[in-house]
Amino acid sequence: xxxxxxxxxxxxxxxxxxxxxxxxxxxxxxxxxxxxxxxxxxxxxxxxxxxxxxxxxxxxxxxxxxxxxxxxxxxxxxxxxxxxxxxxxxxxxxxxxxxxxxxxxxxxxxxxxxxxxxxxxxxxxxxxxxxxxxxxxxxxxxxxxx
Amino acid sequence: xxxxxxxxxxxxxxxxxxxxxxxxxxxxxxxxxxxxxxxxxxxxxxxxxxxxxxxxxxxxxxxxxxxxxxxxxxxxxxxxxxxxxxxxxxxxxxxxxxxxxxxxxxxxxxxxxxxxxxxxxxxxxxxxxxxxxxxxxxxxxxxxxxxxxxxxxxxxxxxxxxxxxxxxxxxxxxxxxxxxxxxxxxxxxxxxxxxxxxxxxxxxxxxxxxxxxxxxxxxxxxxxxxxxxxxxxxxxxxxxxxxxxxxxxxxxxxxxxxxxxxxxxxxxxxxxxxxxxxxxxxxxxxxxxxxxxxxxxxxxxxxxxxxxxxxxxxxxxxxxxxxxxxxxxxxxxxxxxxxxxxxxxxxxxxxxxxxxxxxxxxxxxxxxxxxxxxxxxxxxxxxxxxxxxxxxxxxxxxxxxxxxxxxxxxxxxxxxxxxxxxxxxxxxxxxxxxxxxxxxxxxxxxxxxxxxxxxxxxxxxxxxxxxxxxxxxxxxxxxxxxxxxxxxxxxxxxxxxxxxxxxxxxxxxxxxxxxxxxxxxxxxxxxxxxxxxxxxxxxxxxxxxxxxxxxxxxxxxxxxxxxxxxxxxxxxxxxxxxxxxxxxxxxxxxxxx
Numbered sequence: 132x133x134x135x136x137x138x139x140x141x142x143x144x145x146x147x148x149x150x151x152x153x154x155x156x157x158x159x160x161x162x163x164x165x166x167x168x169x170x171x172x173x174x175x176x177x178x179x180x181x182x183x184x185x186x187x188x189x190x191x192x193x194x195x196x197x198x199x200x201x202x203x204x205x206x207x208x209x210x211x212x213x214x215x216x217x218x219x220x221x222x223x224x225x226x227x228x229x230x231x232x233x234x235x236x237x238x239x240x241x242x243x244x245x246x247x248x249x250x251x252x253x254x255x256x257x258x259x260x261x262x263x264x265x266x267x268x269x270x271x272x273x274x275x276x277x
Numbered sequence: 278x279x280x281x282x283x284x285x286x287x288x289x290x291x292x293x294x295x296x297x298x299x300x301x302x303x304x305x306x307x308x309x310x311x312x313x314x315x316x317x318x319x320x321x322x323x324x325x326x327x328x329x330x331x332x333x334x335x336x337x338x339x340x341x342x343x344x345x346x347x348x349x350x351x352x353x354x355x356x357x358x359x360x361x362x363x364x365x366x367x368x369x370x371x372x373x374x375x376x377x378x379x380x381x382x383x384x385x386x387x388x389x390x391x392x393x394x395x396x397x398x399x400x401x402x403x404x405x406x407x408x409x410x411x412x413x414x415x416x417x418x419x420x421x422x423x424x425x426x427x428x429x430x431x432x433x434x435x436x437x438x439x440x441x442x443x444x445x446x447x448x449x450x451x452x453x454x455x456x457x458x459x460x461x462x463x464x465x466x467x468x469x470x471x472x473x474x475x476x477x478x479x480x481x482x483x484x485x486x487x488x489x490x491x492x493x494x495x496x497x498x499x500x501x502x503x504x505x506x507x508x509x510x511x512x513x514x515x516x517x518x519x520x521x522x523x524x525x526x527x528x529x530x531x532x533x534x535x536x537x538x539x540x541x542x543x544x545x546x547x548x549x550x551x552x553x554x555x556x557x558x559x560x561x562x563x564x565x566x567x568x569x570x571x572x573x574x575x576x577x578x579x580x581x582x583x584x585x586x587x588x589x590x591x592x593x594x595x596x597x598x599x600x601x602x603x604x605x606x607x608x609x610x611x612x613x614x615x616x617x618x619x620x621x622x623x624x625x626x627x628x629x630x631x632x633x634x635x636x637x638x639x640x641x642x643x644x645x646x647x648x649x650x651x652x653x654x655x656x657x658x659x660x661x662x663x664x665x666x667x668x669x670x671x672x673x674x675x676x677x678x679x680x681x682x683x684x685x686x687x688x689x690x691x692x693x694x695x696x697x698x699x700x701x702x703x704x705x706x707x708x709x710x711x712x713x714x715x716x717x718x719x720x721x722x723x724x725x726x727x728x729x730x731x732x733x734x735x736x737x738x739x740x741x742x743x744x745x746x747x748x749x750x751x752x753x754x755x756x757x758x759x760x761x762x763x764x765x766x767x768x769x770x771x772x773x774x775x776x777x778x779x780x781x782x783x784x785x786x787x788x789x790x791x792x793x794x795x796x797x798x799x800x801x802x803x804x805x806x807x808x809x810x811x812x813x814x815x816x817x818x819x820x821x822x823x824x825x826x827x828x829x830x831x832x833x834x835x836x837x838x839x840x841x842x843x844x845x846x847x848x849x850x851x852x853x854x855x856x857x858x859x860x861x862x863x864x865x866x867x868x869x870x
Contacts, residue, residue: 161632217425217469219636223615226643231423231425235425238426254644
C-alpha cells in the first residue's frame with residue numbers, strides 16, 4: 132500500500148518530467164557532442180532525465196571509429212576512439228594548454244612528460260587542427276608529426 | 278567417463294545441500310532474488326524452468342550444467358554465467374570442469390580491465406527541479422590513470438521518449454511497461470552527456486572495492502547484461518539496480534535493505550555512505566559552472582566581448598592586437614567565448630558549419646596567447662551533505678491569540694525554506710506535502726499539496742533564465758475558511774548576489790469554493806543567508822480575484838540548520854481573508870531521514 136501511495140504521488144511529477152530525448156551525434160570531426168532535443172521549451176523546463184532513457188545505448192566495447200578516415204601513422208585503437216569522440220574538448224584544451232583530455236591523450240600515447248606535451252600541442256595548435264574540417268585521423272597524425 | 282562425471286555432479290549437489298548454498302545471501306544476490314522471486318523477468322537468465330522462483334532448482338541446474346557443459350564456446354554455461362561459476366568453484370571446490378573458451382567475455386574483461394569503481398551522481402540542472410531526483414550509475418575504473426577512460430555501467434528504461442507522450446510514458450514507467458536494459462559506455466561519453474549537454478555538475482563517490490571484487494562485479498554484469506526486466510521508476514530503477522552490482526562485488530555491504538518502497542537515486546549514495554562503502558568524493562563541474570567562474574573574472578565590457586567574439590561581431594585579429602587589454606583578460610575572454618559557441622550549437626542556434634568555423638577561429642587565437650592562469654571553479658557543497666528526502670515536521674505556535682500545534686509529513690524532497698546545503702539554491706520539488714493543525718477543539722488539514730515545484734533561477738551576466746512556480750493541491754491560503762483545492766502557476770525573474778537572492782513573479786491561480794474562482798497576483802520574495810547554517814525567507818503576495826475581493830499574504834521565517842538532518846525555524850504568516858486577518862507565529866522542528 133505504501134508503495135502504491137508513493138507511486139501515485141509521483142505520477143504527476145513524471146508526467147511533467149518528460150525525460151530528455153538525447154540524440155547522440157557522433158562523428159569523426161568537430162561537433163560530435165550530444166545534442167539535446169529541445170523540441171518543447173516547456174517540457175525542457177520540466178524534464179527530469181531521471182533515468183536517461185536512451186533506447187540507442189549499447190553494451191559498447193566495440194570501436195566507435197568504424198566510419199572514420201584511417202590514421203596513417205598512429206596505430207592505437209584506444210587513442211583513435213578517444214580522439215574521435217572528444218575532438219571538441221581536446222581542441223579547447225589544446226588551445227588553453229592544459230586539461231584532462233590532453234592528459235588522457237598523453238597517457239594513451241605513452242608520453243611521460245605531460246606538461247611538455249601540453250605545451251607542445253598548444254604551440255602547434257594550428258598545425259594539429261589545420262582547418263575547421265579536420266578529422267580524428269588528421270589530428271592524431273599531425274600530433275605524431277610534432 | 279560418463280559415470281565419473283555424474284558421480285561428480287552428485288557429490289557437488291550433496292555438498293551444496295549440506296552447505297545450504299541455495300539459501301545463502303550470495304546465491305540470492307546472483308539471482309537478484311530479494312526473497313522468493315527473482316526481479317529478473319527474462320527466462321533466459323534461468324537454467325531451470327522454475328529458476329525464477331526456486332533458488333534450489335536453479336542452483337542444482339547450474340551445478341549440473343557447469344559439470345556437463347557440452348558446448349565449449351561463448352554459449353557454454355560457464356561463459357554465460359562466469360560469476361556463478363567463480364563462486365561455486367570457490368564454495369564447492371569444483372575441479373576438472375570442462376575447458377571452455379569464453380572469447381566475448383574475455384575480450385570484455387581485457388578491455389574494461391576492472392580495478393576500482395565509483396558511484397556517479399549527476400546533480401540537478403538549472404530550471405529543472407525534477408532533475409534533483411537524478412540518476413546514478415557505476416563507473417568502472419581501469420589501470421589507466423585517467424578516469425575518462427573508465428567505463429560506465431548504466432541501467433535505463435528502454436523507452437523512446439520522442440515517440441511516446443509524457444503521460445503514457447509516466448504510467449507505463451510506474452506499472453512496469455518498459456524493459457530495463459544495461460549499457461556499457463566509455464565514461465567520456467557520459468561526461469559529454471551530463472557535463473556538456475545537460476549542464477549538470479557530476480559528483481563521483483569512490484567505492485571501497487578491490488580488484489578481485491571488481492572482477493566479480495564484471496562477471497556478474499556479463500551474466501545480466503543481455504537479460505531484460507520490467508523497469509519500475511520508483512522501485513526497480515536505475516539506482517536500485519546498481520545496488521545489486523555492488524553487493525555482487527562485495528556481499529558484506531547491505532545496501533538494498535535501506536529501501537522499502539521507493540528508491541530516490543541520491544538516497545542510494547546516502548545508504549552507501551552509511552555502510553562505509555564510500556572512500557572519497559570528487560567534483561566535476563558542468564560547463565555552466567565553468568562559465569559562472571569566468572563571470573567572476575570579467576567586467577561588463579569584457580562580457581560584451583565574449584558575446585561579440587562568439588557571434589563573429591568583432592574581428593579576432595583586432596581584439597588580439599588591442600593594447601589596452603592585458604593578456605590574461607584576453608585569454609579568459611576567448612576561453613569563455615569558445616564555451617559559448619558550443620553552448621549556441623548545443624541549443625541549436627547555429628549550424629554545425631558555423632559552429633566549426635567559429636570554434637576553430639577562437640581556439641586558434643587562444644592558442645597563440647600561451648598557457649596563462651587556470652580558471653578556478655569553486656566547489657559547491659556536496660549533495661550528500663544535504664538533508665535526506667523524507668521530512669517530519671512538528672510545530673507549535675499561536676494563531677489569533679489561540680495556541681495551535683502542527684504536524685507534517687513530506688515524502689519528498691526539498692523546499693526553498695529548507696536548508697539548501699547540498700541543493701541547488703532556489704529549487705524546490707515537493708510531493709504530497711501534508712500539514713495538519715490542531716487548535717482548541719479544532720482539527721484541520723492545513724495543506725495537502727500534490728505537487729509543488731519552484732525554480733528560481735538567478736539571472737547572471739551570461740545566463741538569463743526565467744523563474745517559475747507550479748503548485749497544485751489543497752491549502753488554506755485563499756479567501757475561504759476551509760481547505761480548498763487550488764492550482765497556481767507563476768512566472769518571473771530572480772537575481773542573486775553574495776548575500777542571497779530576490780525574485781519577482783506574476784501569479785495566476787484558481788480554486789473551487791462552490792464556484793470556480795480565479796485570481797491574479799504578484800509575488801515578491803527575498804532570501805538571505807548568514808553563513809552556511811542560517812537563512813531568512815521573506816515573501817509578500819498581493820492578489821485580486823474575479824469575485825472583486827483582494828488579498829494580501831505575507832510570510833517571514835528564520836531558519837537554522839542544526840545538523841545535516843535537523844533544523845529549527847521561527848516563522849510568521851499573515852493571511853488576509855475578507856475583513857479578517859490570520860496571524861500565525863510558530864516554532865518549527867524538522868527532522869529528515
